[in-house]
Structures are given as C-alpha cells and as structure tokens.
Amino acid sequence: MRNRKRTGWHRIINGVNIAAFLVVLFIGLPLYWLIASSFKTPLGIGVDPPQYFPDPLSIANYKSAFVQYDFGIYFRNSLIVTLIATALVLIMGTLAGYALGRLPMRGKFTMLVVFLMISVFPEIALIAPLYVVLYHLHWTNSYQALIIPYAAFNLPFAIWILRNYMLGIPKEMEETGRIDGAGPLRTLWSIILPQALPGIFTASIFCFTACWTEFLMALSFNISNNYRTIPVGVSQFGTIDVTPYATIFAASVVATVPIGILVFIFRKFVISGLTSGAVKG
C-alpha cells in the first residue's frame, strides 16, 4: 500500500477537520450571536449592516433582566424545581434500574416496555387531565405542580439508561461483595453505584436539561409570577407592543450557564455513559 505522508497544511485541512469545523460553525454561530447580542444596546441589535461584535459593549440587558423583570425569581424557581425533580429521578431511577438490571424478577421486560411507552407519550395530551388533578389537590401555583410531573415524565428514560448501565457491571462484582461481607445496600452504595456513575451523570444531565427547558406544563400549571420558571418567565418579557430582544438574549445566556457548567464538569463521564450504556446493554 502506498503510504502518503501527511505534512504541513494537509494535516490541518482534511475532510474530517473540515466537517468538524462546519459542525462547530453550525452550532456555535447562533450561540455566538446570542451571547454577542446580549451585550449590545437595544438599538445595536436591529442595525443594518449587523454588528458582528457589540459596540458599545453593555451589560445593561443583564441588569434589566434582573431588575426590570423578575428573572432572579424565575431562575430560583427553575433551580428548585429542576434540582428536586432531578434528585427524585436519580434516586428512583437508580433503585429501579438496579432492580430491573440485576435482580431476579418476574415481568421485568413488560415493565420496561411500559416505561418506554410512557416516555414517548405526548406531553400535550396529558396537560388537561393533569391540570384537573393538580387543581383538585390545590397544587396549582406551587413547586410540586412541576416537580412531580417532571420527575414522572423523566423517570422512564432514566431507568432505561441506568438499567442498561447496571447490566454492564459484571455480576461477580456483587458476588465478591457478598463474600467480602457487604449487605445489599452496602453493595449498591460501595460497589455498584461508583461503577454506574457515568450512567448516573448521563441520566442526570438529560433530566436536568429536560426540566430546565420545559415550557408547556410550567406555562399551564403555574400562572402566578412567583412560581414561574425561566422558559415561561422569559417568554413573558416585554409588553404587547415591545419585545425586549436584548434583555431576552441576556436572560437566555444566564439560563444556559447551569447546563453549560454541568456538561463541562461531567463531559468525560457523559461520553462514556452514552457509549457503554449502549453497547453493554
């Protein structure tokens, strides 16, 4: 076989790198436009030709989001709802995933199929009946109005991810634990969970993102401004006549920060979680 030596610009400009560059451009440009616009003045946003870099650089939009609008409240609400729902999903998902993946049980497959069906059920079809239930429980305009449905909607997918991950852990690990003298909970905590961490991180990021960006239920169940989450809160910025794009951009930038941080910290785990869960399952 002929061995073509790749030197100089050949090494940098090749098909794979060009494709990667285009993908980054495709995803990165809107993100850049969002961040850049959030630092522009309201006038700077609409000018023609467009400003590729904010001039003057202003943080007025960020101030406006927090002061003029109640972005601080929305952010707090989103954080409370998302963190609690994610925690619930992880606790229940891990236990269910372990049971469905590792323990001898009847009807496991049927249960998993039912979970899968629930996870693909269209959310909008459930809004009205759920509203009726929440109304009778006097739970509209509350955190639990979102926490419980969010947890319920995200749990099936988390169970699938975690169950597949647990399946990939050799059963000898548990047996060694038993011989070493570990009880079932100790085995789960000290032996299984540490090995399932990539799966747990993957499930938590999916769940966090889904709850953080959820709009329909948040809009329908919590009408009071005090319980609005970011997606609904930001959608209500402005008046009928004016849409404060620059402020919305600034709020959106702040809203992406927690997800960005989460993905950045756990990126290594998430990648291995996605791949190993898939192939081992």
Added chain:
Amino acid sequence: MATVSMDNVNKVYDNGFHAVHDLSLDVADGEFMVLVGPSGCGKTTALRMVAGLEDISSGTLRIGDREVNNLSPKERDIAMVFQNYALYPHMTVAENIGFALKLRKLPKDKLDAQVKETAEILGLTEWLDRKPGQLSGGQRQRVAMGRAIVREPSVFLMDEPLSNLDAKLRVQMRAEVSRIQRRIGVATIYVTHDQIEAMTMGDRVAVLRAGVLQQCATPQVLYDRPDNVFVAAFIGSPAMNLYEASVGEGARSVRIGSQEVALPDSVTVAHSRLASFAGKPVIVGLRPEHLPAAASGAAGPELTGDVDLVEALGSELVVHFTIDAKRVQAEGAHSADAEAATISGEGVARVDPKTPVKAGDRITFAVDTAGMQFFDPDGGAAIWT
C-alpha cells in the same frame, strides 16, 4: 483454617437441570484440591455452592465442623478468586485488598499493616496506589489473590483464575499460586478445565463429568490408574490412545484391529479380572509414551501403524499414526490437544527424537505392556484385579 466436606451434595435448578449429582468430597486442611472437567460438568456450580453463591438442593456441606448449607457467603469465612478477577475498578489496589477488612471495621492502622503485608507477599507494594485499569493481567490476578488472602479465610476458592492470562504468564502464575497456597496453608478448591493446570497444581484432583464425580486422586494416580475411560481420555496430553479390542484365550493376548499383542504374566496378574473378558471386547488404553519405536530385531509385543504426521519437539517426536482398529472417543473428554490428534490420525506416540521417521512411513512400536490399561466397554470402568 478448616476442612471442607461435601456429602451427597446435589444441585437441581428450577428448570429441572441437575447440575451436580451426589457429590461427596473431602478437602483436608491445607490441601490443594482441583476440580477439573469439560465445560458444563458442574465444577463451577460445585464451587459456587461451597461459596454460598448457589443454594444446595440436597446433601450436606461442612466447613470445619459447622454445617454451612444455610449460611450466607459472609458467614462461611471463605475467600474466592473469580475468573475475571472482579476487582472494584473505582478503588485502588490498596482499597481493593482492604475492602473486606474495612467492612469488618478493622482499625485503620491494623488494616493498613495487613494490606501492606499482603502486598509484600504478592510483590504489589509499588502498585498499591494504582487502580486496576492501570495494571497488567498478571498484576490484576495478584490483586485478586491479595484480596482473598488478606482476610485469612478458612477456605480458599478459585474459579479458573488463570484462564484470562496468556500462555506464558499462565505457566508463571501457576507456580506462583501454588507457592502462595503452600505458604498460607489454607484448604483450597481450585476449578479449571485445563487438565495440565490440574495435574501441576493439585495435591489431589477431582474429575467431574456431567455433574458426576468420576475419580478423586493424586495427579499421578489419575494418570497411572484412571478409574474409567473418561478419566483416562481426559487426563494426559497428548491424550491416551483408546482402541476397541478383544481379549484372547486365557487373556494371554489382546487383538487390536488385525494385530495381536501378547500380554506378559505381569499384565495378566495386575489385570486379573481381564480373564473374565476372554473372547469378549474390551477397550485398550495406551499412553503415547508407552509406544516407543521398536529397535530392529528386538523381541516383545509390537504394534505397527502408518505415520500420518511427525511433530518434532526437540526432546521427542510426536508421531501421529493410523492403525486398523477403531478408536474410542470418551464423550466430552477431549481437550484441544486430543482433538487435534483424532483429526490427524488415529493414534499418537512419543518416540525418541533420533528415530528416523517421516510421514508416509510404516512404523513399528514396541508396546510397553506395563503401561497398558483395560476398560470394560459396557460403562467404561477400568479392569484391574
């Protein structure tokens, strides 16, 4: 330290599969007992029952003087090394070794001291801070051993612990495992499908087939006096040549194919029961080393065959040959080596490396009748006195 005693132990799974039949076996304190047999013979199931990882369907299992049938693995005071080592990947070598001690709530200084001492025995001191993923196969194997011996268990159980290593390392670790076992002097049950491992490591070897114990004896006894055709065929590499034959008048000779092999008095005395087979079929067993090439003009029983293949190993020639007798296959007994022998020829002999022989030649072997074995074709039991 303790003995292990299995008394008519059975394992029947929920689906009705009878994996272990009436297994009775005693392992003395400090003894290295190897369970060997082909895949699916129930050896791992038997080991797992001793460990407490499988329920015992019937029979009694004792460790020391305690009946442990219904005790959890933890309460049996055993340690087990698994085939895939089952090291905790998120823990360092030191944490892996010390995990069981930590569960026993041993004070940290004592725990550290014991872990260090174990690491020294196994030559793992410099790897204590590494995680299993950063170790070689041999090192991982040693960590698995370390995790077992640090607890000073009464019984040591090993389930094919060397089968994931490459051939060279396996030979090295074979000696190392034996050395460690002798040093700690704990009753050990070792499961393997590799008869060479069984022969080289075990004080005694128990051969299992389809859940039934065939024979339990020292390696030399298994080799020299197998109780049945299965053990004869399973133990030894290359495998024993087993042929359908018929016993001559007064058991003075045996006919293998078209060839008559005279049996000296020593053989008829040693196998006195052979007389009752006069005129009847038997199975004759000949180890490859009992078929040296005949010196020209020498008297004595001979067997002549056509050479199919000659393998020069330096110290000897392995001659694959064909004779006109029907070879007997003991079902499931053939290791990879033996399989090759049956494909390329009907028999295997080990001859002196200076013997001038090549494929296509006709060769005459001087039969070492003292090493001949006879088996009853009905059931395969050995025929002795």
